[in-house]
Amino acid sequence: MKKAWELAYDIYSNAKPSVLSSEEQGWGALKEVSNFYDNLLSLDWSSNVPGSGAPEKIMVASIQALENRGYKVDRAYGLLEEGMKAHADGDKVRLQKISAEIKNEFMNAKKDEASPYWQYKFYNTFEEYEKSVEFKGEVDVDINSETFKDSIRAAWMSQLIGAAMGTMVEGYTSENLYKAFGDVKDYIREPNTYNDDITFELAFLDAFKDKGYDVTSKDIALSWIGLIPCGWSAEEIALRNIRAGFMPPESASFNNPFNEWIGAQMRGAICGMVAPGNPRLAAKLAWTDGEVSHINNGILGEVFNAVMISLSFVMSDEKEIVKTAISCIPKDSEYYSVVKFAYDSCLKHSDWHDALRDCQEKYIKYNWIHAYPNACCEIIALMYGDGDFDKTLNIVTMCGIDADCNAGMIMPVLGIQKGMRIIPKRLIVPAFDKLVTYMRSYEEIMLDDLVNDTLNYITKAKSRRN
Numbered sequence: 001m002k003k004a005w006e007l008a009y010d011i012y013s014n015a016k017p018s019v020l021s022s023e024e025q026g027w028g029a030l031k032e033v034s035n036f037y038d039n040l041l042s043l044d045w046s047s048n049v050p051g052s053g054a055p056e057k058i059m060v061a062s063i064q065a066l067e068n069r070g071y072k073v074d075r076a077y078g079l080l081e082e083g084m085k086a087h088a089d090g091d092k093v094r095l096q097k098i099s100a101e102i103k104n105e106f107m108n109a110k111k112d113e114a115s116p117y118w119q120y121k122f123y124n125t126f127e128e129y130e131k132s133v134e135f136k137g138e139v140d141v142d143i144n145s146e147t148f149k150d151s152i153r154a155a156w157m158s159q160l161i162g163a164a165m166g167t168m169v170e171g172y173t174s175e176n177l178y179k180a181f182g183d184v185k186d187y188i189r190e191p192n193t194y195n196d197d198i199t200f201e202l203a204f205l206d207a208f209k210d211k212g213y214d215v216t217s218k219d220i221a222l223s224w225i226g227l228i229p230c231g232w233s234a235e236e237i238a239l240r241n242i243r244a245g246f247m248p249p250e251s252a253s254f255n256n257p258f259n260e261w262i263g264a265q266m267r268g269a270i271c272g273m274v275a276p277g278n279p280r281l282a283a284k285l286a287w288t289d290g291e292v293s294h295i296n297n298g299i300l301g302e303v304f305n306a307v308m309i310s311l312s313f314v315m316s317d318e319k320e321i322v323k324t325a326i327s328c329i330p331k332d333s334e335y336y337s338v339v340k341f342a343y344d345s346c347l348k349h350s351d352w353h354d355a356l357r358d359c360q361e362k363y364i365k366y367n368w369i370h371a372y373p374n375a376c377c378e379i380i381a382l383m384y385g386d387g388d389f390d391k392t393l394n395i396v397t398m399c400g401i402d403a404d405c406n407a408g409m410i411m412p413v414l415g416i417q418k419g420m421r422i423i424p425k426r427l428i429v430p431a432f433d434k435l436v437t438y439m440r441s442y443e444e445i446m447l448d449d450l451v452n453d454t455l456n457y458i459t460k461a462k463s464r465r466n
Helices: 004-013 027-045 058-068 074-089 092-107 126-131 146-167 174-181 196-214 217-227 233-243 269-273 279-290 296-312 318-327 334-348 352-362 371-384 389-398 403-418 447-465
Strands: 434-436 444-446
Touching (some): 058 092, 146 196, 146 269, 146 447, 174 352, 196 217, 196 269, 196 279, 196 403, 269 296, 269 403, 296 318, 296 403, 318 371, 334 371, 352 371, 371 403, 434 447
Antiparallel strands (some): 434 444
Protein backbone atom coordinates (compact mmCIF):
# COMPACT_ATOMS: atom_id res chain seq x y z
CA MET A 1 0.00 0.00 0.00
CA LYS A 2 1.15 3.55 -0.69
CA LYS A 3 2.54 5.68 2.15
CA ALA A 4 0.24 8.31 3.63
CA TRP A 5 2.26 11.14 2.05
CA GLU A 6 1.85 9.48 -1.34
CA LEU A 7 -1.90 9.13 -0.94
CA ALA A 8 -2.17 12.74 0.22
CA TYR A 9 -0.07 13.97 -2.68
CA ASP A 10 -2.22 12.04 -5.16
CA ILE A 11 -5.34 13.74 -3.80
CA TYR A 12 -3.71 17.19 -3.90
CA SER A 13 -2.00 16.87 -7.28
CA ASN A 14 -5.08 15.53 -9.03
CA ALA A 15 -7.43 18.21 -7.69
CA LYS A 16 -8.87 20.39 -10.49
CA PRO A 17 -9.60 24.05 -9.63
CA SER A 18 -13.10 25.36 -10.19
CA VAL A 19 -15.31 28.27 -9.18
CA LEU A 20 -17.95 27.23 -6.64
CA SER A 21 -21.34 28.84 -6.17
CA SER A 22 -22.37 29.91 -2.69
CA GLU A 23 -24.46 26.75 -2.39
CA GLU A 24 -21.50 24.56 -3.32
CA GLN A 25 -18.97 26.08 -0.94
CA GLY A 26 -19.90 23.87 2.03
CA TRP A 27 -20.32 26.48 4.76
CA GLY A 28 -23.85 25.26 5.50
CA ALA A 29 -22.54 21.90 6.65
CA LEU A 30 -20.39 23.62 9.28
CA LYS A 31 -23.44 25.43 10.60
CA GLU A 32 -25.23 22.09 10.88
CA VAL A 33 -22.30 20.69 12.84
CA SER A 34 -22.34 23.73 15.13
CA ASN A 35 -26.05 23.27 15.82
CA PHE A 36 -25.54 19.56 16.44
CA TYR A 37 -22.92 20.17 19.13
CA ASP A 38 -24.95 22.95 20.75
CA ASN A 39 -28.03 20.73 20.90
CA LEU A 40 -26.00 17.78 22.18
CA LEU A 41 -24.51 19.86 24.98
CA SER A 42 -27.92 21.28 25.86
CA LEU A 43 -29.08 17.73 26.65
CA ASP A 44 -26.39 17.52 29.33
CA TRP A 45 -27.99 20.45 31.12
CA SER A 46 -31.65 19.58 30.75
CA SER A 47 -33.46 16.70 29.07
CA ASN A 48 -36.40 14.36 29.39
CA VAL A 49 -36.20 10.58 29.34
CA PRO A 50 -37.60 9.14 26.08
CA GLY A 51 -40.69 7.08 26.76
CA SER A 52 -41.63 8.49 30.16
CA GLY A 53 -40.70 12.18 29.98
CA ALA A 54 -38.94 12.11 33.36
CA PRO A 55 -36.67 15.15 33.86
CA GLU A 56 -32.91 14.75 34.10
CA LYS A 57 -29.92 17.09 34.38
CA ILE A 58 -26.87 15.04 33.48
CA MET A 59 -24.35 17.68 34.66
CA VAL A 60 -25.88 17.59 38.14
CA ALA A 61 -25.83 13.81 38.02
CA SER A 62 -22.16 13.82 36.98
CA ILE A 63 -21.13 15.53 40.20
CA GLN A 64 -23.40 13.25 42.21
CA ALA A 65 -21.87 10.18 40.54
CA LEU A 66 -18.28 11.23 41.23
CA GLU A 67 -19.04 11.94 44.88
CA ASN A 68 -20.66 8.50 45.13
CA ARG A 69 -17.38 7.11 43.79
CA GLY A 70 -15.35 8.82 46.51
CA TYR A 71 -14.05 11.94 44.77
CA LYS A 72 -14.04 15.63 45.66
CA VAL A 73 -15.44 17.94 43.02
CA ASP A 74 -15.99 21.08 45.09
CA ARG A 75 -15.04 23.63 42.39
CA ALA A 76 -17.52 22.00 40.01
CA TYR A 77 -20.41 23.28 42.15
CA GLY A 78 -19.65 26.91 41.34
CA LEU A 79 -19.31 26.08 37.66
CA LEU A 80 -22.57 24.12 37.82
CA GLU A 81 -24.45 27.18 39.05
CA GLU A 82 -22.94 29.31 36.28
CA GLY A 83 -23.75 26.67 33.69
CA MET A 84 -27.37 26.38 34.73
CA LYS A 85 -27.73 30.15 34.35
CA ALA A 86 -26.02 30.13 30.95
CA HIS A 87 -28.34 27.35 29.79
CA ALA A 88 -31.42 29.18 31.03
CA ASP A 89 -30.23 32.35 29.25
CA GLY A 90 -29.52 30.48 26.03
CA ASP A 91 -25.88 31.63 26.15
CA LYS A 92 -24.29 28.94 23.98
CA VAL A 93 -20.82 30.46 24.01
CA ARG A 94 -20.65 30.61 27.80
CA LEU A 95 -22.22 27.16 28.16
CA GLN A 96 -19.57 25.54 25.94
CA LYS A 97 -16.78 27.10 28.00
CA ILE A 98 -18.27 26.19 31.38
CA SER A 99 -19.00 22.62 30.26
CA ALA A 100 -15.39 22.14 29.20
CA GLU A 101 -14.19 23.47 32.55
CA ILE A 102 -16.51 21.16 34.48
CA LYS A 103 -15.33 18.11 32.54
CA ASN A 104 -11.75 19.13 33.24
CA GLU A 105 -12.66 19.21 36.93
CA PHE A 106 -14.07 15.71 36.60
CA MET A 107 -10.90 14.46 34.96
CA ASN A 108 -8.76 15.94 37.74
CA ALA A 109 -11.05 15.14 40.70
CA LYS A 110 -9.19 14.39 43.92
CA LYS A 111 -9.76 11.27 45.96
CA ASP A 112 -11.81 11.85 49.13
CA GLU A 113 -10.03 9.66 51.65
CA ALA A 114 -12.91 10.05 54.11
CA SER A 115 -15.46 8.60 51.70
CA PRO A 116 -16.89 5.20 52.73
CA TYR A 117 -16.39 4.13 49.10
CA TRP A 118 -12.71 3.45 49.75
CA GLN A 119 -13.45 1.10 52.66
CA TYR A 120 -14.30 -1.57 50.09
CA LYS A 121 -12.05 -3.47 47.71
CA PHE A 122 -11.80 -2.13 44.18
CA TYR A 123 -11.96 -4.91 41.58
CA ASN A 124 -9.99 -4.13 38.42
CA THR A 125 -10.04 -7.44 36.55
CA PHE A 126 -12.06 -10.60 36.19
CA GLU A 127 -9.11 -12.58 37.57
CA GLU A 128 -9.18 -10.54 40.79
CA TYR A 129 -12.92 -11.02 41.04
CA GLU A 130 -12.84 -14.75 40.29
CA LYS A 131 -10.39 -15.42 43.13
CA SER A 132 -12.79 -13.85 45.63
CA VAL A 133 -15.87 -15.99 45.00
CA GLU A 134 -16.97 -19.59 44.56
CA PHE A 135 -19.30 -20.55 41.76
CA LYS A 136 -22.00 -23.15 41.72
CA GLY A 137 -20.77 -25.90 39.37
CA GLU A 138 -21.87 -25.99 35.75
CA VAL A 139 -25.06 -27.96 35.13
CA ASP A 140 -25.48 -29.38 31.65
CA VAL A 141 -28.41 -27.93 29.71
CA ASP A 142 -29.74 -29.60 26.58
CA ILE A 143 -29.61 -26.69 24.16
CA ASN A 144 -31.24 -28.76 21.42
CA SER A 145 -34.39 -29.49 23.42
CA GLU A 146 -37.76 -27.86 22.82
CA THR A 147 -37.74 -26.79 26.47
CA PHE A 148 -34.56 -24.76 25.94
CA LYS A 149 -35.91 -23.17 22.77
CA ASP A 150 -39.07 -22.22 24.65
CA SER A 151 -36.99 -20.74 27.47
CA ILE A 152 -35.00 -18.56 25.06
CA ARG A 153 -38.18 -17.28 23.40
CA ALA A 154 -39.73 -16.61 26.80
CA ALA A 155 -36.56 -14.83 27.94
CA TRP A 156 -36.72 -12.38 25.05
CA MET A 157 -40.49 -11.96 25.31
CA SER A 158 -40.26 -11.37 29.06
CA GLN A 159 -37.58 -8.78 28.47
CA LEU A 160 -39.66 -6.98 25.86
CA ILE A 161 -42.68 -6.95 28.17
CA GLY A 162 -40.68 -5.75 31.16
CA ALA A 163 -38.88 -3.09 29.15
CA ALA A 164 -42.11 -1.84 27.58
CA MET A 165 -43.90 -1.65 30.91
CA GLY A 166 -40.96 0.04 32.60
CA THR A 167 -40.28 2.52 29.81
CA MET A 168 -43.69 4.04 30.43
CA VAL A 169 -42.91 4.88 34.06
CA GLU A 170 -39.12 5.11 34.47
CA GLY A 171 -37.55 8.05 36.25
CA TYR A 172 -40.19 8.53 38.95
CA THR A 173 -40.49 7.55 42.60
CA SER A 174 -42.78 4.76 43.68
CA GLU A 175 -44.86 7.24 45.65
CA ASN A 176 -45.41 9.52 42.66
CA LEU A 177 -46.34 6.58 40.43
CA TYR A 178 -49.05 5.56 42.87
CA LYS A 179 -50.35 9.14 42.94
CA ALA A 180 -50.38 9.44 39.15
CA PHE A 181 -51.52 6.01 38.02
CA GLY A 182 -52.57 3.97 41.04
CA ASP A 183 -51.30 0.38 41.23
CA VAL A 184 -50.02 -0.31 37.69
CA LYS A 185 -50.74 -3.89 36.62
CA ASP A 186 -51.22 -3.37 32.88
CA TYR A 187 -49.75 -1.14 30.21
CA ILE A 188 -50.77 2.47 30.70
CA ARG A 189 -50.47 3.09 26.94
CA GLU A 190 -49.91 1.06 23.79
CA PRO A 191 -46.54 -0.72 24.23
CA ASN A 192 -43.71 -0.75 21.71
CA THR A 193 -40.16 -2.12 21.47
CA TYR A 194 -38.27 1.19 21.56
CA ASN A 195 -35.66 0.65 24.26
CA ASP A 196 -31.96 1.50 24.39
CA ASP A 197 -31.13 -1.26 26.91
CA ILE A 198 -31.74 -4.13 24.49
CA THR A 199 -29.68 -2.27 21.89
CA PHE A 200 -26.47 -3.08 23.75
CA GLU A 201 -27.43 -6.71 24.17
CA LEU A 202 -27.92 -6.95 20.41
CA ALA A 203 -24.45 -5.47 19.93
CA PHE A 204 -23.06 -8.12 22.29
CA LEU A 205 -24.77 -10.83 20.24
CA ASP A 206 -23.32 -9.37 17.05
CA ALA A 207 -19.80 -9.79 18.46
CA PHE A 208 -20.63 -13.15 20.06
CA LYS A 209 -21.84 -14.67 16.79
CA ASP A 210 -18.32 -14.52 15.37
CA LYS A 211 -16.16 -15.11 18.46
CA GLY A 212 -18.41 -17.14 20.75
CA TYR A 213 -17.01 -17.59 24.26
CA ASP A 214 -13.67 -16.18 23.10
CA VAL A 215 -15.25 -12.76 22.51
CA THR A 216 -13.15 -9.90 23.89
CA SER A 217 -14.04 -6.49 25.26
CA LYS A 218 -12.46 -4.94 22.19
CA ASP A 219 -14.69 -7.07 19.93
CA ILE A 220 -17.73 -5.77 21.78
CA ALA A 221 -16.45 -2.17 21.74
CA LEU A 222 -16.04 -2.32 17.95
CA SER A 223 -19.52 -3.81 17.66
CA TRP A 224 -20.82 -0.84 19.66
CA ILE A 225 -19.13 1.80 17.56
CA GLY A 226 -20.20 0.15 14.33
CA LEU A 227 -23.82 -0.44 15.24
CA ILE A 228 -24.82 2.11 17.88
CA PRO A 229 -24.84 5.80 16.91
CA CYS A 230 -25.35 7.20 20.40
CA GLY A 231 -26.12 6.29 24.00
CA TRP A 232 -26.67 7.91 27.37
CA SER A 233 -24.49 8.53 30.44
CA ALA A 234 -21.76 5.86 30.73
CA GLU A 235 -22.50 4.31 27.34
CA GLU A 236 -22.44 7.63 25.49
CA ILE A 237 -19.09 8.57 27.03
CA ALA A 238 -17.72 5.11 26.24
CA LEU A 239 -18.86 5.49 22.63
CA ARG A 240 -17.10 8.87 22.40
CA ASN A 241 -13.97 7.35 23.91
CA ILE A 242 -14.02 4.41 21.49
CA ARG A 243 -14.54 6.81 18.61
CA ALA A 244 -11.43 8.68 19.79
CA GLY A 245 -9.41 5.45 19.84
CA PHE A 246 -9.72 4.35 23.48
CA MET A 247 -10.41 0.64 23.83
CA PRO A 248 -11.54 -1.23 26.97
CA PRO A 249 -10.88 -0.80 29.82
CA GLU A 250 -9.84 2.80 29.05
CA SER A 251 -13.09 3.36 27.12
CA ALA A 252 -14.87 2.92 30.45
CA SER A 253 -12.44 4.70 32.75
CA PHE A 254 -11.42 7.84 30.87
CA ASN A 255 -13.34 10.81 32.29
CA ASN A 256 -16.53 8.78 32.74
CA PRO A 257 -18.39 9.78 35.93
CA PHE A 258 -21.19 7.27 35.25
CA ASN A 259 -19.24 4.03 35.09
CA GLU A 260 -20.93 2.62 38.20
CA TRP A 261 -24.42 3.49 37.02
CA ILE A 262 -26.92 0.93 35.72
CA GLY A 263 -25.66 0.72 32.12
CA ALA A 264 -23.79 -2.55 32.52
CA GLN A 265 -26.28 -4.03 34.99
CA MET A 266 -29.06 -3.46 32.44
CA ARG A 267 -27.46 -5.74 29.84
CA GLY A 268 -26.43 -8.78 31.88
CA ALA A 269 -29.32 -10.97 30.74
CA ILE A 270 -27.85 -11.84 27.37
CA CYS A 271 -24.60 -13.02 29.01
CA GLY A 272 -26.60 -15.44 31.15
CA MET A 273 -28.74 -16.58 28.24
CA VAL A 274 -25.73 -17.69 26.18
CA ALA A 275 -24.18 -19.45 29.22
CA PRO A 276 -27.11 -21.55 30.49
CA GLY A 277 -26.39 -23.38 33.73
CA ASN A 278 -22.83 -22.04 33.86
CA PRO A 279 -22.66 -19.06 36.25
CA ARG A 280 -18.88 -18.73 36.04
CA LEU A 281 -18.98 -18.41 32.26
CA ALA A 282 -21.90 -15.98 32.50
CA ALA A 283 -19.90 -13.89 34.97
CA LYS A 284 -16.86 -13.89 32.68
CA LEU A 285 -18.90 -12.77 29.69
CA ALA A 286 -20.56 -10.09 31.80
CA TRP A 287 -17.18 -8.79 32.94
CA THR A 288 -15.95 -8.78 29.34
CA ASP A 289 -19.02 -6.83 28.22
CA GLY A 290 -19.15 -4.59 31.27
CA GLU A 291 -15.64 -3.18 31.02
CA VAL A 292 -16.48 -1.53 27.70
CA SER A 293 -18.29 1.20 29.67
CA HIS A 294 -18.03 0.41 33.39
CA ILE A 295 -15.67 -0.28 36.26
CA ASN A 296 -15.68 -2.16 39.57
CA ASN A 297 -19.18 -2.08 41.10
CA GLY A 298 -20.73 -1.17 37.77
CA ILE A 299 -19.37 -4.38 36.26
CA LEU A 300 -20.40 -6.40 39.32
CA GLY A 301 -23.97 -5.28 38.61
CA GLU A 302 -23.82 -6.93 35.21
CA VAL A 303 -22.22 -10.03 36.73
CA PHE A 304 -25.06 -10.26 39.26
CA ASN A 305 -27.76 -10.22 36.59
CA ALA A 306 -25.89 -12.55 34.25
CA VAL A 307 -25.47 -15.11 37.03
CA MET A 308 -29.18 -14.95 37.93
CA ILE A 309 -30.18 -15.54 34.32
CA SER A 310 -27.71 -18.41 33.90
CA LEU A 311 -29.01 -20.08 37.06
CA SER A 312 -32.61 -19.71 35.91
CA PHE A 313 -32.09 -22.52 33.40
CA VAL A 314 -31.28 -25.00 36.19
CA MET A 315 -32.95 -23.65 39.36
CA SER A 316 -36.69 -23.39 39.97
CA ASP A 317 -36.78 -21.21 43.11
CA GLU A 318 -36.21 -17.55 42.30
CA LYS A 319 -35.41 -16.74 45.95
CA GLU A 320 -32.60 -19.30 45.87
CA ILE A 321 -31.42 -17.79 42.60
CA VAL A 322 -31.15 -14.39 44.27
CA LYS A 323 -29.32 -15.87 47.25
CA THR A 324 -26.90 -17.80 45.05
CA ALA A 325 -26.21 -14.79 42.81
CA ILE A 326 -25.42 -12.70 45.88
CA SER A 327 -22.90 -15.34 46.94
CA CYS A 328 -21.14 -14.76 43.58
CA ILE A 329 -20.41 -11.14 44.54
CA PRO A 330 -17.21 -10.57 46.58
CA LYS A 331 -18.05 -9.90 50.22
CA ASP A 332 -15.49 -7.08 50.42
CA SER A 333 -17.05 -5.13 47.54
CA GLU A 334 -19.46 -2.24 48.00
CA TYR A 335 -21.86 -3.90 45.57
CA TYR A 336 -22.14 -6.88 47.91
CA SER A 337 -23.06 -4.55 50.78
CA VAL A 338 -25.92 -3.22 48.64
CA VAL A 339 -27.42 -6.52 47.49
CA LYS A 340 -27.00 -8.02 50.95
CA PHE A 341 -28.77 -5.03 52.51
CA ALA A 342 -31.67 -5.37 50.07
CA TYR A 343 -31.89 -9.13 50.63
CA ASP A 344 -31.87 -8.75 54.42
CA SER A 345 -34.54 -6.05 54.20
CA CYS A 346 -36.76 -8.47 52.31
CA LEU A 347 -36.28 -11.11 55.01
CA LYS A 348 -37.16 -8.56 57.68
CA HIS A 349 -40.45 -7.25 56.26
CA SER A 350 -43.67 -8.97 55.20
CA ASP A 351 -44.64 -6.08 52.89
CA TRP A 352 -42.39 -5.20 49.94
CA HIS A 353 -43.16 -1.50 50.36
CA ASP A 354 -41.34 -1.56 53.70
CA ALA A 355 -38.28 -3.22 52.18
CA LEU A 356 -38.30 -0.62 49.42
CA ARG A 357 -38.55 2.17 51.99
CA ASP A 358 -35.46 0.82 53.77
CA CYS A 359 -33.52 0.83 50.52
CA GLN A 360 -34.74 4.27 49.49
CA GLU A 361 -33.52 5.73 52.77
CA LYS A 362 -30.22 3.85 52.65
CA TYR A 363 -29.35 4.91 49.07
CA ILE A 364 -30.97 8.33 48.89
CA LYS A 365 -27.69 9.95 47.77
CA TYR A 366 -27.56 7.85 44.60
CA ASN A 367 -29.11 8.89 41.29
CA TRP A 368 -32.13 6.92 40.12
CA ILE A 369 -29.99 5.61 37.24
CA HIS A 370 -27.24 4.29 39.55
CA ALA A 371 -26.78 0.52 39.82
CA TYR A 372 -27.37 0.37 43.60
CA PRO A 373 -31.00 1.46 44.13
CA ASN A 374 -32.02 -0.46 41.03
CA ALA A 375 -30.36 -3.69 42.18
CA CYS A 376 -32.46 -3.31 45.32
CA CYS A 377 -35.64 -3.11 43.23
CA GLU A 378 -34.70 -6.25 41.31
CA ILE A 379 -34.17 -8.21 44.52
CA ILE A 380 -37.37 -6.91 46.11
CA ALA A 381 -39.49 -7.90 43.10
CA LEU A 382 -38.03 -11.40 42.91
CA MET A 383 -38.24 -11.98 46.66
CA TYR A 384 -41.87 -10.85 46.98
CA GLY A 385 -43.16 -11.89 43.56
CA ASP A 386 -43.67 -15.56 44.56
CA GLY A 387 -42.67 -16.72 41.09
CA ASP A 388 -45.84 -15.16 39.66
CA PHE A 389 -45.28 -13.20 36.44
CA ASP A 390 -47.99 -10.60 37.02
CA LYS A 391 -47.08 -10.01 40.65
CA THR A 392 -43.35 -9.73 39.99
CA LEU A 393 -43.90 -7.34 37.08
CA ASN A 394 -46.26 -5.24 39.17
CA ILE A 395 -43.76 -4.93 42.03
CA VAL A 396 -40.74 -4.08 39.88
CA THR A 397 -42.84 -1.52 37.99
CA MET A 398 -44.17 0.11 41.14
CA CYS A 399 -40.71 0.30 42.69
CA GLY A 400 -40.16 3.10 40.20
CA ILE A 401 -36.75 4.58 39.27
CA ASP A 402 -35.11 2.82 36.28
CA ALA A 403 -38.00 0.40 35.94
CA ASP A 404 -37.43 -0.66 32.33
CA CYS A 405 -33.88 -1.82 33.04
CA ASN A 406 -34.94 -3.67 36.16
CA ALA A 407 -37.98 -5.36 34.66
CA GLY A 408 -36.02 -6.22 31.53
CA MET A 409 -33.45 -8.08 33.63
CA ILE A 410 -35.57 -9.98 36.13
CA MET A 411 -38.66 -10.94 34.14
CA PRO A 412 -36.57 -13.34 31.99
CA VAL A 413 -35.77 -15.25 35.20
CA LEU A 414 -39.39 -16.38 35.32
CA GLY A 415 -39.68 -16.77 31.57
CA ILE A 416 -36.66 -19.05 31.43
CA GLN A 417 -37.82 -21.15 34.37
CA LYS A 418 -41.32 -21.86 33.08
CA GLY A 419 -41.30 -20.93 29.41
CA MET A 420 -43.94 -19.06 27.42
CA ARG A 421 -46.79 -20.62 29.39
CA ILE A 422 -46.08 -18.37 32.40
CA ILE A 423 -46.53 -15.15 30.43
CA PRO A 424 -50.11 -13.80 30.53
CA LYS A 425 -51.42 -13.63 26.98
CA ARG A 426 -52.82 -10.14 27.45
CA LEU A 427 -49.26 -8.82 27.84
CA ILE A 428 -48.10 -10.24 24.50
CA VAL A 429 -48.99 -7.64 21.87
CA PRO A 430 -48.42 -7.66 18.07
CA ALA A 431 -45.73 -4.95 18.42
CA PHE A 432 -43.45 -7.54 20.02
CA ASP A 433 -43.32 -9.58 16.82
CA LYS A 434 -40.74 -7.11 15.54
CA LEU A 435 -38.09 -5.09 17.39
CA VAL A 436 -37.57 -1.56 16.07
CA THR A 437 -34.25 0.04 17.05
CA TYR A 438 -32.08 3.05 16.25
CA MET A 439 -29.09 0.80 15.45
CA ARG A 440 -27.28 0.63 12.15
CA SER A 441 -28.01 -2.66 10.32
CA TYR A 442 -30.56 -3.69 12.98
CA GLU A 443 -33.29 -1.13 12.32
CA GLU A 444 -35.90 -3.89 12.38
CA ILE A 445 -35.52 -7.41 13.77
CA MET A 446 -38.24 -10.03 13.75
CA LEU A 447 -38.58 -11.72 17.13
CA ASP A 448 -38.51 -15.14 15.46
CA ASP A 449 -35.16 -14.26 13.86
CA LEU A 450 -33.76 -12.98 17.15
CA VAL A 451 -34.75 -16.18 18.94
CA ASN A 452 -33.34 -18.39 16.19
CA ASP A 453 -30.13 -16.38 15.97
CA THR A 454 -29.63 -16.62 19.72
CA LEU A 455 -30.08 -20.40 19.60
CA ASN A 456 -27.76 -20.75 16.62
CA TYR A 457 -25.02 -18.61 18.17
CA ILE A 458 -25.16 -20.64 21.40
CA THR A 459 -24.92 -23.90 19.44
CA LYS A 460 -22.01 -22.58 17.41
CA ALA A 461 -20.18 -21.27 20.48
CA LYS A 462 -20.60 -24.52 22.39
CA SER A 463 -19.34 -26.59 19.46
CA ARG A 464 -16.19 -24.44 19.37
CA ARG A 465 -15.75 -24.79 23.10
CA ASN A 466 -15.99 -28.58 22.90
